[in-house]
Amino acid sequence: MASSTLKVKCSECPIRHRAVCARCDDDELDMLEGMKTYRSFRAGEAILWRGENLLFVASVVSGVATLSxxxxxxxxxMVGLLLPSDFIGRPGRKEIDFDVTAATDVTLCCFQRAPFEKMVDETPHVSQRLMELALDELDAARDWMLLLGRKTAREKVATFIEMLVRRSDTNVTFSFPLTLSLPLTRNQVANYIGLTFETVSRQLSALKQEQVIDFNDRRHLEILDLAALTIATGDKDADGFM
Amino acid sequence: MASSTLKVKCSECPIRHRAVCARCDDDELDMLEGMKTYRSFRAGEAILWRGENLLFVASVVSGVATLSxxxxxxxxxMVGLLLPSDFIGRPGRKEIDFDVTAATDVTLCCFQRAPFEKMVDETPHVSQRLMELALDELDAARDWMLLLGRKTAREKVATFIEMLVRRSDTNVTFSFPLTLSLPLTRNQVANYIGLTFETVSRQLSALKQEQVIDFNDRRHLEILDLAALTIATGDKDADGFM
DNA sequence: TTCGATCTTTGATCTAAATCAAATTGGATG
DNA sequence: CATCCAATTTGATTTAGATCAAAGATCGAA
Structure with missing residues (x-):
């Protein structure tokens, strides 16, 4: 199962400014240091099962996990994709209604429930941050409902790739042609966007054919024409309005 | 546009124990009385437009509104259905990314943003209640993602009806055969479950044909065989497990 | 380095639901 | 009460994507 990993100091943590601890001061980080443990999961490993009693809450430090x-x-x-800084577990909720699985190798920063919930109760900005993270997930879920209910296969694939561009760290550097790692297999992508893996493969091939994207190995995508990709999502009209 | 309506005292409010104010004491209710206004909307009227600056937050007192x-x-x-006691507006969010429309005649209990947010900041159980309501919506959104991405037309229609049974007030009395009001047209139902109105109509006719449900007018459904309906949702296996 | 397993691509065919097309119904309005 | 319009039902046809099928590609392990 999950193996323990060398713990990184909060002050040097890569997700320090985006995770639930974003607005913690040094004293609060010290408290968190005392209740946290790192756990690692190999690609494909189950992190949590539906209905399982949550023994910990956690932030994703590195890697990608899926909710399904x-x-x-x-x-x-799939009903969600957890990237670094995303949070697992909710105040007042003892269990979850979906499975959490490591898509790539994943490292979690796990907090013991009891002391963490105590800290949430006593630290308004932490509970506010949890609320922000939950509302961001709600917005994302609703965008995905539109995708699942109304978009064509092509629009779904384009929207998925654009979401990866938007959320991946690579766009910080933003060197063209933009290369991004694809943390999911064709089958996992299909499960995320409500298609079969054959249709995903066909749509990726079509976008490659049209020189919107390019790829040679399974785990990477190059964005050749971001404007064309954006149009293909169906979200905006030709002028980029909306 | 929206007309004002006679204000009901909080202590006599029908949604008193389920809405955001569920755990407020008498003093807190007095505070809310001071910042609240009732507003009514006719069926079909827009309540809020996407991107519009939220001038108020509100609880649904009566009627049904849609998020789309x-x-x-x-x-x-459609990305959500607001029934009595549901909340519109989120702490820290100035606008919304969907339209809110009255499906039936709707009455809202509107709170001015500034004093309400002040109360949220100073009253932990109110912000906790807001978190619970947001997490409930997130759970519902994820259930709907499964429906939109993977269920058949028949399963979608059955799931929609079962959701109405579960959420409507009529199931408090629970007199058989269970009658419930259908607050949406076929077209609105179709927009909620990712189908066309023709397909919704055909599936409803099929369930009627099979004596799972019955209906004569457009605005009501009778549940003749709740067990069959539940099986038709695809959520549970034949034993009702899950 | 080869083997085997898994993932991916591409082609052929099928099908569930969309689309197109009329009736028919029912509720609101004058 | 008659009229009208929107909502609904039902039928015929089309189609996007699923399913079935088979041939490559990739990658880790022996």
Missing amino acids: KTLEDGRTQ | KTLEDGRTQ
């Missing part, structure tokens, strides 16, 4: 729901006959739908 | 997103070419997807 499964119907009895095996159809599955 | 629209693509440039007119395809629309």
Whole structure:
């Protein structure tokens, strides 16, 4: 199962300014140091099962995890993608209604429930930050409802790639042609955007054919024409309005 | 536009124990009385537009409102349904990314932003209640992602009806055969579950044909066989497990 | 370095739901 | 009460994406 990893000091943590601890001062970081443990998961490993009692809450430090729901006959739908700084677990919630799985190797910064919840209760900016993170997830879920309910296969694939561009750290450097790592297999992408892996593959091939994107290995994408990609999402009209 | 309505005293409010004010004491209710206004909207009227600056936050007192997103070419997807006690507006958010529309005649209990946010900051149980309401919406959004991404037309329609049963007040009395009011047109239902209105109509006719449900007028449904309806949702296996 | 497993691509065919097209119904309005 | 308009039902046809199928590519392990 999960192995322990060398703990990084909060002050040197890569997600320091985006995670739940974003607005903590030095004293508060010291408190967190005392209740935190690092845990690592290998790609493919289960992090949490649906219905399982949450023994910890956690921030994703590195890697990518998926949230997914499964119907009895095996159809599955991803309902979220956790990237570094995203949070697992909610105040007052003892369990979750989806499975959490490591898509790549993942390192979590885990907090023991009891002391963490005590800190949340006593530190308004921490509970405010949790609220912000929850509302961001709600916005993302609603954008995805539009994608799942109304977008075409092409629009779904384009929207997924654009989301990766927007959320990945690579766009900080922003060197063209933009290269980004694709943390999911075709099948996982399909489960995220409500398609089959064959359709995902076909749409990726079409976008490559049209020189909107390029790829040679399975784990990376190059964005050749971001404007064309954006148009292909269906979100904005030709003028880029909306 | 919205007309004002006679204000009901908080202590006699029908949503008193489920809304954001659920855990307020008498003093706190007095504070709320001072900052609240009732506003009514006719069926079909816009309550809020996407991007509009939120001048108030509000609880739904009566009626049903829809949250929806629209693509440039007119395809629309409902991303939420607001029933009595549901809340509009979030701490720290000045605008919303979807349209809010009255599906039936709607009465809102509106709070001025500034004093309400002050109260949220000073009253932990109110901000906790807001967090609970947001997390409930997040759970609902994720259930809907599974529906939109993976369910068949039949499963979608059955799930929608079952959700109405679960959330409507009628199930308090629970007299069989269960009758419930359908606050949406076929077209609105279609926009909620990612189908066309023709497909919704066909699936409703099929469920009627199979004597799972019955209906004569457009605005009501009778549940003849709740067990069959539940199986038709695809959520649970034949034993009702899950 | 080869083997085997998994992932990916691409082609052929099928199908669930969309689209197109009329009736028909029902509720609101004068 | 008659009229009208929007909502609904039902049928015929089309189509986007699923499913079925098979051939490559990639990668880790022996």
